[in-house]
Amino acid sequence: SAVISQKPSRDICQRGTSLTIQCQVDSQVTMMFWYRQQPGQSLTLIATANQGSEATYESGFVIDKFPISRPNLTFSTLTVSNMSPEDSSIYLCSVSIASEQYFGPGTRLTVT
Amino acid sequence: AQSVAQPEDQVNVAEGNPLTVKCTYSVSGNPYLFWYVQYPNRGLQFLLKYITGDNLVKGSYGFEAEFNKSQTSFHLKKPSALVSDSALYFCAVRDIANSGGYQKVTFGTGTKLQVIP
Numbered sequence: 035s036a037v038i039s040q041k042p043s044r045d046i047c048q049r050g051t052s053l054t055i056q057c058q059v060d061s062q063v064t065m066m067f068w069y070r071q072q073p074g075q076s077l078t079l080i081a082t083a084n085q086g087s088e089a090t091y092e093s094g095f096v097i098d099k100f101p102i103s104r105p106n107l108t109f110s111t112l113t114v115s116n117m118s119p120e121d122s123s124i125y126l127c128s129v130s131i132a133s134e135q136y137f138g139p140g141t142r143l144t145v146t
Numbered sequence: 147a148q149s150v151a152q153p154e155d156q157v158n159v160a161e162g163n164p165l166t167v168k169c170t171y172s173v174s175g176n177p178y179l180f181w182y183v184q185y186p187n188r189g190l191q192f193l194l195k196y197i198t199g200d201n202l203v204k205g206s207y208g209f210e211a212e213f214n215k216s217q218t219s220f221h222l223k224k225p226s227a228l229v230s231d232s233a234l235y236f237c238a239v240r241d242i243a244n245s246g247g248y249q250k251v252t253f254g255t256g257t258k259l260q261v262i263p
Contacts, residue, residue, distance in 0.1 A: 067251075076236065077190075077253040126189065128251075133178055133197055135238070135251050139189040 036061055036131050038138035046144045047117055054113045055141045057127030062107035067128040068100070071140070077126065083110050117145045148173045148241045152254035159227045160262050167222040167257045169237030178240040179220040180251070181211055185233045193235075196220060207231070227261045234258050 037060040047053050057066065068080040080100055081089040089102040103111045114121050122145045127138040149172045159165045171177055181193040194205025201213045211222045222235060237254040 076255045079250060079252075082250070130251075133240075134192060134195060135180065135240075136192070137182075137190040 035134075036063070036129050036136040038127055038129065038136055040125075040127055040138040040141050042141060043139065044142040044144075046146060048146060049118055051117055052113055052115045053117065053143060054111050055125055055127075055143075057110045057112070057138055059108045059127075059129055061131070063129040063131060064107070065130060066104060066110045067130070067135075068102065068110075068112045069126040069128060069137075071124040071126060073122070080112070080125075114143065117143075119145045121145050148177075148239050148250075148252050150237050150239050150252055150254035152235075152237055152257045154257050155255075156258040156260060158260045158262060161229055162226050165222075165224050165227045165231070165259065165261070167235050167237075167259060169220045169222065169254060170218050171220060171237070171239040172218060173239060173241040175241050177220075179211070179213060180238040180240075181205065181209070181220075181222050182236045182238060182253075183207075183233050184236065184256075190236070193222070227259075229261045229263050232259055232261045 039058045041056045066083045069077040071077050079092050080095045081091045083089040083102050083104040085104050085107050101113045124140040124142050126140045129136050151170045179196040182190045184190050193209050194203050196203045196213045204210045209224050213220050234256050236256050238251050240251045
């Protein structure tokens with residue numbers, strides 16, 4: 035199993051600013067995943083982060099908007115850059131261990 | 147490409163009655179299938195999974211799901227619903243063919259379960 039923590043748990047940000055979300059896992063994992071859940075919608079994969087290499091982004095997501103760091107096997111950050119109200123979502127960090135997918139508690143972002 | 151469909155946005159059921167939340171999937175190979183639950187203002191919680199073996203999978207909180215390969219379905223069930231089961235339920239799939247290098251999980255749109263007292 036895995037225990038995942040995220041910081042901050044929630045934030046209210048102004049348009050045009052950036053927010054960095056941290057994700058910490060209690061065990062070493064090869065891949066970490068970042069998802070977005072917009073209000074009333076399902077989870078959408080933003081990118082997959084491998085330690086030591088650049089993240090792989092899904093269609094519709096770009097590195098300039100959502101830069102990701104993966105400095106070691108237990109930690110990752112996702113930055114939401116130049117925010118607009120459309121970025122208001124819950125952002126979730128996730129890892130896969132032994133065919134199970136574990137999720138962090140999420141970061142609830144509101145952009146005003 | 148892999149996909150998941152949850153045809154019902156909301157399911158209403160009376161407390162004590164059996165419940166079913168539907169899910170169908172599409173993958174090129176064999177699937178890993180999952181159900182998650184999300185309570186208001188809380189993160190996703192894992193309920194159960196199907197990898198291989200018995201088609202009937204039992205999970206947390208008395209939930210179970212039946213894998214039906216011919217119908218490509220993985221419906222979530224519970225014999226007797228509780229008011230506390232009211233939440234948002236997500237079905238998810240991962241294609242085993244992709245599991246070696248890229249463990250992408252695709253989620254359905256979610257089904258809101260409302261258990262009426």
